Amino acid sequence: MRNPEITHKMTDKALPEDRGNRLFLFAVRRMAMAGVNDAHAANALLGTFGKSYRRPLVLLRAMMLEMARASSRKIMVAPCCCSKMTGDEALLMQAVSEGLSDPHAAYERVSELLASDAALGALTCVQAVAQSFADLGRPMEFYTAV
Numbered sequence: 001m002r003n004p005e006i007t008h009k010m011t012d013k014a015l016p017e018d019r020g021n022r023l024f025l026f027a028v029r030r031m032a033m034a035g036v037n038d039a040h041a042a043n044a045l046l047g048t049f050g051k052s053y054r055r056p057l058v059l060l061r062a063m064m065l066e067m068a069r070a071s072s073r074k075i076m077v078a079p080c081c082c083s084k085m086t087g088d089e090a091l092l093m094q095a096v097s098e099g100l101s102d103p104h105a106a107y108e109r110v111s112e113l114l115a116s117d118a119a120l121g122a123l124t125c126v127q128a129v130a131q132s133f134a135d136l137g138r139p140m141e142f143y144t145a146v
Helices: 003-009 019-034 039-070 087-098 103-114 120-135
Strands: none
Touching: 003 103, 019 087, 019 120, 039 103, 039 120, 087 103, 087 120, 103 120
16 A cells, blocks of 8 residues: 555645646656557547647657656656646656757756756657647646746
C-alpha cells in the first residue's frame, strides 16, 4: 500500500490552467503509462486539433522516446486522474513553455529532468512539440511551478 505522505510530496504542483498545457500533460501521462502508441492520447489530440493531429502526435512520441533514451534517472509521472503534478512534470512543463522563447533556460530544465548534460536531442523534441501546438492554435502558455 502506498504511503499518502510520499504520494502527496510527489504530486505537490498545481495543474496548469491553459488548455494547451493540460492537453500536453494528459498526452504525456497517457504515453508514459500505456506506451507511445496509446489510443487515448491520440484521440485527445484528434479531438483538439482535428485533421492536423498527426504532427503533434508524432512529435510527442519522438519526445517521449528521446527522453527515455537520454535520461539517466526515472522520471516521475502522475496518473491521468491526479489533480496535481509531480516535480518532474512541472520541470517538463516549464521547459516546453519556454522552449521557443528561452532555449537556454529550457535546456537547463531538460538537463535537470534527465539528469544528463546530453539533453540537446530532448530539447529539440520539446521545442518541436511546442512549435506544433503553437502552429495549431494551442500555444504552450508560460508555466511557473507553484
